[in-house]
Amino acid sequence: MSSEHRLEPIPGIVVFEHSVVQGKNAIVFGTSDVLAIDACMFPSEASAMVAIAKARDRRVDYLAITHGHPDHVFGSGQFDGVEVIAHSKHDDIVRNSVSAHASRTDQDPAELYASLAHPSVLLQRSLIIDLGDRPVELFHTPGHTPDSICAFLPDDGVLITSDTVVTAIVPAISDGDSLQLETSLRSLANRNAAVLVPGHGPVVLGTESVRNTILWSADYLQAVRVRVADCGTEGGNDVTSAVPYQDFVGNRFDADTHNMQRRHNMVVEKIASEIAAR
Ligand SMILES: [Zn+2]
Numbered sequence: 001m002s003s004e005h006r007l008e009p010i011p012g013i014v015v016f017e018h019s020v021v022q023g024k025n026a027i028v029f030g031t032s033d034v035l036a037i038d039a040c041m042f043p044s045e046a047s048a049m050v051a052i053a054k055a056r057d058r059r060v061d062y063l064a065i066t067h068g069h070p071d072h073v074f075g076s077g078q079f080d081g082v083e084v085i086a087h088s089k090h091d092d093i094v095r096n097s098v099s100a101h102a103s104r105t106d107q108d109p110a111e112l113y114a115s116l117a118h119p120s121v122l123l124q125r126s127l128i129i130d131l132g133d134r135p136v137e138l139f140h141t142p143g144h145t146p147d148s149i150c151a152f153l154p155d156d157g158v159l160i161t162s163d164t165v166v167t168a169i170v171p172a173i174s175d176g177d178s179l180q181l182e183t184s185l186r187s188l189a190n191r192n193a194a195v196l197v198p199g200h201g202p203v204v205l206g207t208e209s210v211r212n213t214i215l216w217s218a219d220y221l222q223a224v225r226v227r228v229a230d231c232g233t234e235g236g237n238d239v240t241s242a243v244p245y246q247d248f249v250g251n252r253f254d255a256d257t258h259n260m261q262r263r264h265n266m267v268v269e270k271i272a273s274e275i276a277a278r
Contacts, residue, residue: 009195009203010156012134014052018045020071021200021258022168026160027052028153030131033061037151037160039076039117046075062129063117064138066162066199067145068093070101076117085127086119087140087147094118096175123149141188143181144172144199150184152191159193159210168201170249170263171217178221178271185218216252221267224248228272239272240265 007015012029018040025038027049034053040046053060063079065086066072073094076084094116102109121127126139137152144163151160159165163172164184173181189211196204196213204213224243231242245255245264255261 007203009197009205010158013153013156013158013195015197015203016040016045016049016052018042018071022202023071023200024197024203025049026151026197027060028131028134028136028151029053029056029058030134032132033129034058035062035064035129035131035136035151036060036079036082037064038066038072038162039063039074039079041071041074043075043078046078049075050078050080064129064149064151065090065119066150066164067148068095068097069145069163070097072162072199073097073116074101074112077115079117082117083121084117084119085121085123085129085138087149088122088124089147090119090122093145093147093175141184142177143179143184144176146176148176148184150188152193157192157194157207158197159188159191159195160197161188161199163199164188165196165198165214165217166200167196167198167204167213168253169258169260170253170267171221172263173221173267173270178225178267178274182218182221182225185214185221189214189218220248221271224268225271225275228268229275240268243268 014027016025020041028035036049050060060079060082063082063084068090098113099109102112129136138149141148141150141164148164150164192207193210194207196210204210227243245261249264253260
């Protein structure tokens with residue numbers, strides 16, 4: 001794997017780029033232990049993460065899996081003998097991902113599930129891992145999925161959010177909850193991080209830029225929710241036309257890249273269904 005797949009915004013914090021929608025994982029080196037954050041979709045990419053530690057004469061001690069979506073979990077079997085950390089609701093989401101993926105690809109779901117590394121440490125709200133000189137806080141940020149967690153490195157001012165914050169696409173909430181996600185985003189903005197490693201999209205540098213990036217997603221969700229609520233739950237299929245891409249996303253993302261128009265419509269439809277269910 002060539003060097004353009006990784007960058008190191010702060011020494012010992014390696015951002016690993018994977019192939020799914022500008023995906024970003026991380027490897028955090030402390031004086032005593034090494035933490036990998038997320039496992040990629042493909043085993044070949046996961047083993048490239050393991051190799052980064054090996055190239056520094058280290059091994060990965062901990063693997064934190066931020067949520068149960070395939071592109072964060074399916075490579076986990078490549079991390080041998082690690083302590084796997086995830087949220088207590090993680091297994092439900094993984095089982096959904098496995099059965100959906102297995103039926104799409106004609107794989108045996110039991111075999112696919114057995115090929116994964118499963119958590120040995122479960123967190124409810126938060127926990128702190130000490131990597132030696134480098135504490136890492138892992139904490140629950142529901143919204144993208146019920147089991148989503150983020151990592152914050154207080155001494156470095158680095159926030160590693162996985163899909164709770166994405167910078168290449170509009171927020172994704174297909175099996176999550178938009179209000180929970182908005183709440184999680186606003187609390188992340190208050191961390192005053194200097195470096196943001198998102199789940200998908202470019203890394204963001206600078207406290208002000210990080211804060212603005214996170215708040216854009218929160219404000220977008222809020223604005224969509226207000227408009228959808230205004231047009232009532234009778235809108236049916238018309239609800240997406242009441243929330244035009246140009247007014248809510250505008251030039252922030254190219255509508256033709258990563259199916260962005262479709263992603264925006266999915267957010268609108270999800271929020272409409274949440275409002276109808278309340
Ligand atoms: Zn996800």
